Amino acid sequence: MRGGGDGVLWLSDQAPRRDGGGRPGGARGGMAGMGGMAGMDDSGMGGAPGRIPNKRLWLRSGSNPLTAGSVPASEPVLLLDAQQQASSIDVEAHGGPYNVTFPMPEPGVYNAYFVRRAVDQETLAVTVAKAEVMRSAGHSKVEGEAQLMVPRTDSRVPVEIVRERKDGEGLFTRINYGDTIRFQVLRDGKPVQNARVSFTSGQGWSNSVQSDEDGRAGFVVIRDYFPEWREFDRRHRETFVVSASFPVDQAGEWQGSPYHSVRYTTTLAGAYYPAIEDYESYAWGLGIAVVALLFSGTAVYLYRRRRVRPYREVSFDE
Amino acid sequence: MSKLRDAVNNVDLKRFRFWFQLAAFVLFVYGGYLAINLGNSLPMFSCGYIRDGRAGVCYLLPLQHQLARPWPQLFSYAGVAVLTGFAIFALWFIVLNKGWCGFVCPLGTLQDWLTSLRQKLGIRQSGYTHEQFRRLTWIKYVLLALLLLIPLGIGGGLWSHEVGAPFCQICPGRMVLPLFVGDFSQWTIDFSSPGKIVLTALGMGITGLFIVGAFVKKRFFCFFCPMSALHYLLSKPALLRLRKDGSKCTRCGDCYTACDMEIREIADDVTRKEIMTDDCTLCLKCVAACPEKGALKVDFANITFFESTEEGFIKRMNKGIRK
Structure with a gap:
């Protein structure tokens, strides 16, 4: 089914369009993609050596990446850098869509959290939009990369979605069509059972499941990119949004407003790309190699045969 | 030594x-x-x-x-x-x-x-x-x-x-x-x-x-x-070099026969000292196959460390150098 405009907040590295929706612009390739996000700002990859790349994230509203627009906000973003150092990043006061920028000096995984709390009709709505941004070192392996890839959580964040890694995943690994990606919903670091977890693809297709007793939910990344062959781009990037929400019976007071229950909502966005199987063929590869092998082998054999002089008996007429 | x-x-x-x-x-x-x-x-x-x-x-x-x-x-x-x-x-x-x-x-x-x-x-x-x-x-x-x-x-x-x-x-x-x-x-x-x-x-x-x-x-x-x-294109200043002394070469052709790359100059050229050509892989088989003492030699930083000798040739021949 198609994902709708539901006001779900999520962090994206792609700016919302000025008309408040549509296909996001500003994507730049080259970033290690898995669960992270493509694109750096102008001082990012491909820039002059020695400059520290920066990352810009926008807050967007609506779980469908195709139509999600911008949303005003003033809350700072909690950043957990590659070395697990926490810092607070303030929103840029330029009057435009909410966005924050932070430096990524070291290769690794950077977690950014936007946290909002508000009481509405005696229900405390706790919203956490999380972005997991990766910086690789090009195709080179980073020392201790396996350790850097271990998913991390932060005790200051009330609720979050953690994406489980693929086997052997590195900073340059991508999510592809056909992959099954798994998430775990955590509240105060503990798994949440029966949370409603929704996955929305870049073209707005969505699926929802309930998290299991370990707070886990998995989705198959569908292929929703069907261009004409001449327009096919193997680096075509789509954004998915995963959201999880669940209520908790809990009374309290937030900034002077009493509440009787809490509604937790958390999101995580990521990028996915065409699978190798979408544009590469083993059958053709092996076929051409075997034809070349047989052709050249036969040619060499026949050439040699032709050069063998047949036995000719010489008889002398005495 | x-x-x-x-x-x-x-x-x-x-x-x-x-x-x-x-x-x-x-x-x-x-x-x-x-x-x-x-x-x-x-x-x-x-x-x-x-x-x-x-x-x-x-x-x-x-x-x-x-x-x-x-x-x-x-x-x-x-x-x-x-x-x-x-x-x-x-x-x-x-x-x-x-x-x-x-x-x-x-x-x-x-x-x-x-x-x-x-x-x-x-x-x-x-x-x-x-x-x-x-x-x-x-x-x-x-x-x-x-x-x-x-x-x-x-x-x-x-x-x-x-x-x-x-x-x-x-x-x-x-x-x-x-x-x-x-x-x-x-x-x-x-x-x-x-x-x-x-x-x-x-x-x-x-x-x-x-x-x-x-x-x-x-x-x-x-x-x-x-x-x-x-x-x-970069081989001029290289330290490892293949050298030939044409005055000691009898043009027997053993070096050419041993050469994987079929470089004819290794046998025919008796004037050049720097005998390595663009096709050479410096496998040194030519030096090993040469029976004339000092006709072919390998230098590292102008110090000869391997050269053709009759004794070496015979020993290698007995082991079947061209198998």
Whole structure:
């Protein structure tokens, strides 16, 4: 089914369009993609050596990446850098869509959290939009990369979605069509059972499941990119949004407003790309190699045969 | 000292090369698993497509990527990276000269193993005529020119990035060497763009040709290798050198017979001292096959450490040097 405009907040590295929706612009390739996000700002990859790349994230509203627009906000973003150092990043006061920028000096995984709390009709709505941004070192392996890839959580964040890694995943690994990606919903670091977890693809297709007793939910990344062959781009990037929400019976007071229950909502966005199987063929590869092998082998054999002089008996007429 | 010199001159070169090549092959194909990383400016085919096992990367891969940078970058700060990479490549190269081909290159070693297999099967080898040799020897320079010009054209916006690293796309090393770490992922045709289709199909065709060619002809691919051409352009200041004393040469032709690359000058040319040609792989088989004392010698930094001797020749002949 198609994902709708539901006001779900999520962090994206792609700016919302000025008309408040549509296909996001500003994507730049080259970033290690898995669960992270493509694109750096102008001082990012491909820039002059020695400059520290920066990352810009926008807050967007609506779980469908195709139509999600911008949303005003003033809350700072909690950043957990590659070395697990926490810092607070303030929103840029330029009057435009909410966005924050932070430096990524070291290769690794950077977690950014936007946290909002508000009481509405005696229900405390706790919203956490999380972005997991990766910086690789090009195709080179980073020392201790396996350790850097271990998913991390932060005790200051009330609720979050953690994406489980693929086997052997590195900073340059991508999510592809056909992959099954798994998430775990955590509240105060503990798994949440029966949370409603929704996955929305870049073209707005969505699926929802309930998290299991370990707070886990998995989705198959569908292929929703069907261009004409001449327009096919193997680096075509789509954004998915995963959201999880669940209520908790809990009374309290937030900034002077009493509440009787809490509604937790958390999101995580990521990028996915065409699978190798979408544009590469083993059958053709092996076929051409075997034809070349047989052709050249036969040619060499026949050439040699032709050069063998047949036995000719010489008889002398005495 | 003289005993040591005699021991070196009498060495069983075939056995020495086999073990040296095997060690180098293991180092450059599996060394990465031991966290060995010798950089990405190596002057031989330590293939960058061996993802985890490689202990370093063949210089041609980063060179092509670097040259494909947009011209405003290439002719400013990115040019520094190109020059740095080239300087490191030249430093590596200067040590062993073309000995990188004859003793270290994994793709060269693989061809030697295919030759051994053919010999064990009792199949005779193929060779080029002098005319074929003369015509084909230019191919490596054409490939080298294309290898440099196509990425430059990409950087200048003349071609798409889809044909980036064009030589690697057609190099059989990309297909064959990753097989040794169980990676078959390069044996595909990439249909994502017309340029990719052409290059990957060409690569697969050349791989088929490589297997047959290397089986019937010694060092088949080295004859067309653009790295070999690049080596020769830089070989003047190299420390390892092959020298010939024409006054001691009887033109018996043993060196030519032993030469995997069928270089005729090694036997015919009695005037040049620096006898290494662009096709030479510095395998030193010619020195081992020469019966004349001092006619052929190998110097490192102008110090002779291996030279032809009658005694060494006889010892090696008795062991069957040309098997």
